[in-house]
Amino acid sequence: GAVVSQHPSRVICKSGTSVKIECRSLDFQATTMFWYRQFPKQSLMLMATSNEGSKATYEQGVEKDKFLINHASLTLSTLTVTSAHPEDSSFYICSATPPGQGDYEQYFGPGTRLTVT
Amino acid sequence: AQSVSQHNHHVILSEAASLELGCNYSYGGTVNLFWYVQYPGQHLQLLLKYFSGDPLVKGIKGFEAEFIKSKFSFNLRKPSVQWSDTAEYFCAVGPYSGNTPLVFGKGTRLSVIA
Numbered sequence: 001g002a003v004v005s006q007h008p009s010r011v012i013c014k015s016g017t018s019v020k021i022e023c024r025s026l027d028f029q030a031t032t033m034f035w036y037r038q039f040p041k042q043s044l045m046l047m048a049t050s051n052e053g054s055k056a057t058y059e060q061g062v063e064k065d066k067f068l069i070n071h072a073s074l075t076l077s078t079l080t081v082t083s084a085h086p087e088d089s090s091f092y093i094c095s096a097t098p099p100g101q102g103d104y105e106q107y108f109g110p111g112t113r114l115t116v117t
Numbered sequence: 118a119q120s121v122s123q124h125n126h127h128v129i130l131s132e133a134a135s136l137e138l139g140c141n142y143s144y145g146g147t148v149n150l151f152w153y154v155q156y157p158g159q160h161l162q163l164l165l166k167y168f169s170g171d172p173l174v175k176g177i178k179g180f181e182a183e184f185i186k187s188k189f190s191f192n193l194r195k196p197s198v199q200w201s202d203t204a205e206y207f208c209a210v211g212p213y214s215g216n217t218p219l220v221f222g223k224g225t226r227l228s229v230i231a
Contacts, residue, residue, distance in 0.1 A: 034218045043207060043223045044161075093161070097216050104149055104211055106219055110160035 002028050002098045006109035021079045021112045023094030029074035030096035038091040050077040084116040119144045121210050123222035130198050130229050138193040138225050140208035150191040151209040203229045
């Protein structure tokens with residue numbers, strides 16, 4: 001099946017710094033990728049839809065200036081958490097659907113655990 | 118707007134017991150339905166999916182789910198659970214067409230005890 005990778009898997013940063021998380025589709029091209037956030041023992045909440053070559057679409061309540069998304073190529077989307085604060089500590093997960101997949105099954109990356117101290 | 122409701126927050130079962138996890142969705146159109154599993158410390162994995170056709174869907178590891186359109190339900194079942202089934206289970210719904218994000222239920226934590 002299709003493979004989506006994320007890097008890094010874990011990151012610890014100090015409050016006020018920025019962190020970049022990469023999401024790659026390894027064996028397919030993805031014009032659209034999705035970024036989710038998962039708090040401990042909670043479900044996945046969609047943060048934004050990343051579109052190759054255009055601006056991301058953010059969900060209500062997600063600060064676009066804080067969570068910068070860049071989808072510069074058909075296999076890479078990045079999420080940058082700017083001026084991170086402890087409340088941004090969470091598990092960030094990306095997903096994508098291979099083109100031509102009729103049932104639109106999404107393939108998920110392994111996630112990135114961000115801890116802001 | 119779409120929504121997904123998972124009735125059970127935490128289920129505790131003994132090994133060999135039967136499992137049924139409830140999932141109901143709210144959406145006006147035709148949907149794709151998914152069950153994902155997240156083992157401790159691991160990423161989401163697809164258990165099974167319903168796209169069209171036979172409403173009884175068989176997935177990996179002995180899991181199955183039945184789509185009942187009239188009840189807007191997609192309950193997950195397994196006749197005999199194992200300790201290794203201990204995980205978080207998420208039901209998700211996506212529109213029938215279009216590359217759009219999934220809407221997830223809040224998840225059900227399954228703990229299987231020996």
